Amino acid sequence: MTLERYGHGGDLQTAAETFGGSPEHFLDYSSNMNPFGPPPSVERVLRERWRDIAGYPDPAVRELRGKLAAHYGIPAESILVGNGAAELIDLLVRVLKPGVTALAQPAFVEYEEAVAHAGGDVHTIPLRAGDDFTLQSQPLEHALAVSDLVFLGHPNNPSGALVPQPLLELAASSEGAMLALDEAFLDFVPEERQLTWMRRAAASPRLFVVRSMTKFYAIPGVRLGFLVAHPDRIRELKERQVPWSVNAFAQWIGCAVLDEAGYAARTLRWLQDERPWFAAALGGLGLRVVPGAAANFLLCRLPDELAGRVPELQRRLGGRGVLIRDASRFAGLDKSWLRLAVKLRADNERLLAALGETLQAMRDEPHPKEDGR
Template identity: 55%
Template sequence: MLERYGHGGDLTTAAEAYGRQEDEFVDFSSNMNPLGPPEAVRRELVRYAERIAAYPDPAVRRLRAKLAARYGISEEAILAGNGAAELIDLAVRAFRPGTVALPMPSFGEYADAVRKAGGRIIPVPLRPESDFTLDERAFAEAESASSADMLFIGSPNNPTGRLADPSLILKLAERGGIVIVDEAFIDFVPDEERYTLIREAAVRPNLFVIRSMTKFYAVPGIRLGYMVGSPAGLDRLRGLQIPWSVNSLAQRIGEAVLDDAAFAAETHRWLQREKPRLAGKLKQLGMHVYPSDANYLLARLPEAEGLTAASLQREMGRRGVLIRDASRFDGLDGRYCRFAVKLREHNDRLAAALGECLRLFL
């Protein structure tokens, strides 16, 4: 099992399992931008040698100022963190909800954080027959979901890639309780402004938005994210955050990439070309591919004896191609896989390897 630690992108485990060097794999299990890191990151890495002996700014002021100017919100409405994972954990520990409504399938760290804090999870099932769309019917079917103390919503959701309707989220927030929207992949949406709730979160007492800066800019190793919310609410998280949570290299890289509009435009052009092309190849192989607003695709395997996401993952790994066994997400069975969208030559290698492996079962 490649998802030993609950995530894709674990090249060390893959190398141990399949007897290859880490750099020999093409990794479709992790949803990083294949165009990155942008050149601004490389420049900062060179310059950083002059600053490594100095402590980071504990308040992350320059990065927060740039984000505040970008979105037209107060700097006090922004809390930087050591990746989105830290902010998810801090939110649950700060508000200590007794019950948390979670659409399922969704990112496993929401449930992990809730369980660690002793909270009870109320599943909100997302149905494959409706392409995993989050709607009011899903909440109506979930017992007590509307009265939960906290609600997590991924937009786009992981692993389904579906955006949530902003008007629905605001309606849910008006019922009371804390609503946390994880927008880790929303940078990949060309018309992000239509869907992000950053400005709403900055002025509402119970609405919070989490953003990641590592997926879009392909720098997961530095761990950088931020949360937008009411200053009073963020103070509760800040009181639990360890000092110097965001290191100085992460801060400098975050500041630099925000100015790279050309990289963002190139990323959107790449995804617009390659996502439908990869989806078409997966369909030709007999998979059911669900609509996605993000840089990854959720697919259901054709029925065949012995064919599961786990068995396919093993066969693909032996060929140097890593895919995500999506049955590890609550709410999905053993026939679901998730594929990142990558550069054309890598997508073609994925399709060729998939075709070879599927012939072993079909």
């Protein structure tokens, strides 16, 4: 049984069914949430507002849209809040109905799933390991010429690579394809305010930005994201959105966490130090670590002598209570690639110890080569 049976990491129930034990037993490096956990305001909302669920949530999500508008300096009428970024990705593709959508792959699997749901075709923009999975100009230019929509991760998942600014300008100025940017992890990047395209999207009918609030604030169980676009586009999307998509607790929690300036600053300080330390330690074990940006995850490749053995590594570590992401589930990557979250130092040291011992055990044992590696 693969741990990514539903196409994602963080499936602790499947881990428990596969390896035994309870879900809380596992050290989960397969999903990449803020390791500080939800900020204190989340507990406060749950404790103080539980009686308020006797009433319906605001169908227009007015308070949260207003706070997001003030927080990012964009008009409230350019914001659509949704049940996680996944809902908004699917909604956007269904409404735009692109015949051909260009995807820079490897990428978040739900882009391709959304295209399939809408009956469209995918044009693949290959991202190469030799370029550290950074988008290049020539394949992008071709994609803009043959596609109706270009969907890019900024930074990309699983590589963590940002789209170079000149290429964003090129795509945004295209008279052909529309541009959608998934900025789900951009708030982990210190230069977020300089790098985000939300303000541009609010003024352009051909540009869309999708954001997640669940990663940075460690609230994936709430399901909360938002999309920024021209007000005309927002009205068009809202008409097709499922009614009552955003529940009351999600709205209240979203408003609360936006006031957590101390939590946000602490997260950025921690990641700025921990990510390079963790990357260097993984490199010391023989893994190739993709540089990426400053997202809270790392894409790694096994050393050549262990190529193709990530599924085995995942099983061995799972038996020790440690979960990793088999990155071969991302288009364009084989079974030599894994993705790891960045966590707090004590957890990272535990992962490194288990990983180092397991890699050595795999080196010491003969292993037949697998076809299609």
